[in-house]
Amino acid sequence: MLNNFAVCDPLGIDYPIVQGGMAWLGTAELVSAVSEAGGLGTIGSGDAPPDWLRQQIRQTRERTNRPFAVNIMMMSPFLADNLKIVVEEEVKIVAFGGGNPGVYLAGLKEAGIKVMPVVSSVALARRLERLGADVVIAEGMESGGHVGETTTMALVPQVASSLKVPVIAAGGIADGRGLAAALALGAQGIQMGTRFICSEECIAHPRFKEQILQAHDRATVVTGESTGHPVRCLQNKLTYKFTELEKRGAPTSELEELGRGKLSLGVMQGNIEEGSLMAGQIAGLIKEIKPVKTIIDDIMAEAEQIIDALNVYKSKG
Ligand code: TUI
Numbered sequence: 001m002l003n004n005f006a007v008c009d010p011l012g013i014d015y016p017i018v019q020g021g022m023a024w025l026g027t028a029e030l031v032s033a034v035s036e037a038g039g040l041g042t043i044g045s046g047d048a049p050p051d052w053l054r055q056q057i058r059q060t061r062e063r064t065n066r067p068f069a070v071n072i073m074m075m076s077p078f079l080a081d082n083l084k085i086v087v088e089e090e091v092k093i094v095a096f097g098g099g100n101p102g103v104y105l106a107g108l109k110e111a112g113i114k115v116m117p118v119v120s121s122v123a124l125a126r127r128l129e130r131l132g133a134d135v136v137i138a139e140g141m142e143s144g145g146h147v148g149e150t151t152t153m154a155l156v157p158q159v160a161s162s163l164k165v166p167v168i169a170a171g172g173i174a175d176g177r178g179l180a181a182a183l184a185l186g187a188q189g190i191q192m193g194t195r196f197i198c199s200e201e202c203i204a205h206p207r208f209k210e211q212i213l214q215a216h217d218r219a220t221v222v223t224g225e226s227t228g229h230p231v232r233c234l235q236n237k238l239t240y241k242f243t244e245l246e247k248r249g250a251p252t253s254e255l256e257e258l259g260r261g262k263l264s265l266g267v268m269q270g271n272i273e274e275g276s277l278m279a280g281q282i283a284g285l286i287k288e289i290k291p292v293k294t295i296i297d298d299i300m301a302e303a304e305q306i307i308d309a310l311n312v313y314k315s316k317g
Contacts, residue, residue, distance in 0.1 A: 002304050006166040006188040007135055010114060011093060012067040014038030016189025017179070017296055018137070018168055019196045021071020021095050022145070022278075023047065024267050025204050028056050032063035033201040033292035042069040042095055046263075050081040057089045067092055069116065074099025075229070087111050095137065098146045100124060105131040118170065120148020125159045136163060137191050140171030144194055144280040147222060147232050153185070160186030174282040176302020180310075183303070194280040199292045205270030208277055215283035224259070227252045234277040238262060
């Protein structure tokens with residue numbers, strides 16, 4: 001049985017597996033299932049309003065007594081209000097994505113909240129550690145959704161070598177091989193999004209889950225580079241249209257208009273051609289919808305087996 005992960009004690013979890021705080025999909029159903037299974041579930045507040053967030057926090061607590069996190073999206077129009085909600089509701093762990101949360105760290109620390117920012121560069125990781133981040137999630141460009149420019153393979157060891165706090169690897173991870181690899185790179189755990197979308201508990205539309213199961217290794221594309229907010233999604237009619245507009249040099253306002261409301265259209269309403277299907281490059285590895293507990297147990301067992309098996313490379317004597 002693998003143990004001694006430096007992220008488990010501070011976060012109060014059994015296994016070093018975090019569920020990424022996905023907008024629309026990181027709801028009480030998925031979050032409580034991940035936390036009940038011994039990982040860390042994360043409510044994805046995305047650009048949802050404060051009432052929704054409060055309700056999800058309360059619903060999660062009705063379903064589990066285990067720790068969970070709330071992800072605050074830095075581009076949210078409700079950023080300030082949602083931060084108030086996490087303090088009021090006494091959430092113990094806050095994750096951040098999509099921007100630099102530096103100015104909010106001191107206030108959250110004062111409220112006794114553990115802070116876990118997601119970063120895509122060493123510079124920001126260092127800055128946030130200095131400001132009090134408890135754990136840093138280093139996310140490679142293999143991830144779904146808003147992405148940086150560096151791969152997990154290159155980013156994780158560089159961040160791990162630069163920080164004292166534990167690092168969690170994200171981007172391109174969906175099985176025990178990914179966990180073992182992340183540990184080899186100097187991380188203390190993993191965060192996964194796409195793998196958890198294809199769980200029984202995730203409320204994503206079945207057609208979106210099916211698109212992930214059908215995906216191959218090159219099924220995702222990054223659009224929006226011209227807007228400064230590159231996003232990785234499964235390729236479909238929407239991404240073709242977006243790419244065409246970008247090639248023609250369309251203004252950011254037109255691109256933003258095209259993107260508006262498209263995430264819920266894709267992931268909740270199941271419009272797989274016109275909607276935005278945010279998913280990571282590892283989608284091609286995911287072949288089955290499983291219960292969350294099975295996903296987590298399988299990953300822990302597989303990682304342990306791999307770590308044992310790696311001993312074949314040691315010479316005897
Ligand atoms: O945040 C994510 N992934 C996301 S957020 C999101 S919501 C969205 N919807 C529509 C368009 C765009 C976004 C969907 N997926 N991952 C965490 C993450 N954060 N990855 C990279 C970063 C990041 C990027 C820049 C963190 C900080 C940052 O700071 C820039 C700076 O100011 O230094």
